[in-house]
Amino acid sequence: MPDTAWHIIEVVVMLLLPLLMAGGLTVVERRLLGQLQDRYGPNRVGVMGEMQVLADAVKLLGKEDWIPPFADRPVFVAAPAIILMSVLASFAVIPLTSGFAVADLNVGLLFFLAMSSLGVYSVALAGWSSRSKYPLLGGLRAAAQLLGYEVFMGMSLLGVVMMAGSFDLSTIVEGQRGLWYVGPQFVGFVVFFIAGLAETRRTPFDLPEAESELVAGYHAEYSAMKFGIFYVGEYLGITLVSALMTVLFFGGWLGPILPGWTWFLLKTSILILVVIVVRAALPRVRYDQLMSFGWKVMLPLTLINLLVTAAVILAT
Amino acid sequence: MVSPTIDLVIEFALMLAIGAAMAILFLFISHLLAPKSKNPNKDQPYECGVVPESDARAPMNVHYYLVAVLFVLFDLEAVFIYPWAISLRELGTSALVEMFVFIVILLVGYFYAWKKGVFEWE
């Protein structure tokens, strides 16, 4: 059954690739931040610090796997698994190159939106089940934050959908043969980028974690590999959002000479770097500010973008 | 050859299953390798080095639900817009006008909520 074998290869690639990227990202981020901040970052393990991933993994595996006796045990253990599963499942619809996606779903974009927003359950449940106050506040913030960005996140992509006339990610990529959507849909891109930062809980929207305020927020009580999963989950999220932005706004695998998947990976990597640079540059907002920003600025902006895009499409 | 839908379901099931298996594997290996040590001081929630005084369960702000209801409304609205967005080209100008009216009606409620200060957290 070559067909099934192909499926399995696709699945394995789409699981391992993000995991590898996320693992590598843990080092890349620290090294890049180090460069941006006049310091080295981890540079001792391996030739230039690249083996830090392994060192960290081994360290995390060797840490005591502590489950707080006061915590809500099953939920506490399930919370990190949820984030891993929801993010990995979202990768199923990402087309790595032409015809290479685990599931070429005709509502792929909607599937992404549905799965990726499940991640907030993980954070909120982790905070709640820890039965400890700082995680609790972190979890509550995650839930509140969701209301701030989720409303404009989906709508920011409607411009792209209108232009491509489809929710299928491969069709959307094909639609960008002439012009990447980042040009006509620049507003949509910016809005989605901001929403993506909020969704992955990255600076300036790292409120549920907020080290200087909530210490470690929702994962304050987590240790060992359960913490490691949250850690990797964050980078998986960044990879996912960057990959999706590549697909939606930067022509996915399209590009001259080189094979499609290299273009895809290249574009995704650049977007990931941008996300990291944003972290080096910005302070954190307050969650009520995120809320009013989302509702008062971003939402009207997306609605205007939506109508203008529709009008332009009909006019041409 | 199974039908495309079944095919998709299998693919997703595979993806989810392997994802879950990975999560479980990570946790299991960690569980196997990790050292254990008991200490009563460890069995306290973190509260900056102080024994916590009250339970870590807090009711949510009523305001939160207010925004949440609004959020659900707007998300539902988005659900209406999604199919419209796809079939815009076929439906033509009338669809645009209809959507414009739809959004205007929506905005009335939106501005009402704004004036009522729903978006001010305090």
Added chain:
Amino acid sequence: MGLTLSAAAGGATHAAGAGAAGTGAVTGILTELEQQFPGVDFVRQETKDGIPTAWIGREALVPVLRHLERGVDGPFRTLYDLAGMDERVRANRDGLPAADFSVVYHLRSYDRNADVRLKVPLAGDRVSVPTVTGLWPSADWYERELWDMFGIGVDGHPDLRRILMPPWWEGHPLRKDHPDRATEMGTFQLPPDDDLLYQEALEADPAQDARTVVLNVGPQHPGTHGPVRIILTLRDELIVDAVPDIGFHHRGAEKIGERQTWHTYIPYTDRVDYLGGVLNNLPYVLSVERLAGTEVPPRAQVIRVMLAELFRISSHLVFYGTFAQDLGAMTPVFYTFEDRERLMAIIEAITGGRMHPSWFRIGGVSQDLPAGWEQMVRDFLDYLPPRLREYDRLVMQSRVVKARTVGIGEIDKDTAIDRGITGPNLRACGFEWDLRKKRPYSGYDRFEFDIPTAARGDCYGRVAVRVEEIRQSLRIIRQCVDQMPSGPHKSEQPLAAPPSHDRMLHDIETLIDHFLGVSWGPVVPPGEAICPTESSKGDYGYYLVSDGNVTSYRTRIRTPSFPHLQALPLLCRGLEVPDLIAILGSIDFVMGDVDR
């Protein structure tokens, strides 16, 4: 003891001259009081700092203080300091009312630019004073400290319990009969169930409803900059009340002052505001010099100013970076620490130390400047301004920073004065007051610089003032480099410590001075003095009482952070937890400075 006498004669005029409070206005206020309260016996006391000082009876205290606070022209709106003293073994008490203990109320009037000091003698079995929290809210913590350290009761205080020592502590440490070394106290043992006892005493306001959560921020929290515990009562994330709990950093610096000689106490001062370096040495040596009547040579004065301003920059750089860190901006702290590292290289070249140089000496500084110091300082003066401009873009002009700090944690000028807030935090309220200008010490009147202020007294203003102060400090340092006088770096007077080597082997008098000064320590003539200085955090002074001995009889450290942290609940009520962290960052306190 010829040594003491000659020194006292030598420098008395200088010491009085430095007190810009001015002797004219000084006696004025006491005369005013005598006319206003004919029935009250004001026993005047001479002090070396020129601040009018009088003893009054316990009964007259509150009316007189109330009159000073609101009745007089140019009212004394600030309770600058409130401290106790154990008078029981003090030898030099000529003409002072009999007392076992005394309580000192040091008040300040900004309108008059003058201070006044009132003392209350306490004796017998009723050792207590009436509370003045009704006049100055900032008296709250001072009175608790009074009780904690001396066991002096405060009648009518709303919440009289220990503040620096743990609640189960036995005895009152600053009493003369309390041992000052752990070795004199037997094996230390925590009381059983200590945790719970300790916690219970700190419980927040029990008047909470079901919707509130009590959250401890600190002592182990990255946002508090040191071990302080703030007990928050939260409704959602809104702060209903905040109760700071301090004392985790208490090391008994004042008690140690009664044990160390005048000279060997200098390293301990470094550790009070541990970011301030020589800014700690300065108020201490200035006070000792007032007591000893030591004149400081011009070169030493300028070196002191230069080092003090370098450390002000260092302290503000740490503040700047960590403040941005508190707001969640990860990068600026690395930049400012990089700059600070360059600054530390200069400090190290000059003093040999970094954070705790302990470099000032009574009568001067430890050593002359090393060869090549000038180029190092000039390089730094050229290096920093472009970096500051970059930070302006990165932090001060950032819209997120503005959204997080403008209008957050506001305090108006009058409230700030009432609460004893000083330094950059006071200037952020739009009040142009800087001790370096208003009461110049160590030759600050010879330098040109501006006093930066902000308008609103909010977090943003507090940062803006400090950032501008860095620039002003650079200006002062440039003037120091340009006009560095030549001459000795330490006074030749016999009380300067350690005494000068040069003439030691030439005449017997100097040899004796040197021998005594080195083996025993300088004997400072009896007297009392404080010399408030403008440190990086605010108004900072050492109120020293000498009983004509090699150690101080009482060392009272008036630190700026103590009243600043006390005002925290006022600043953060009704705001959110992230705002609390921003406020904590912006008031720039150091726990060593609060707890001493």
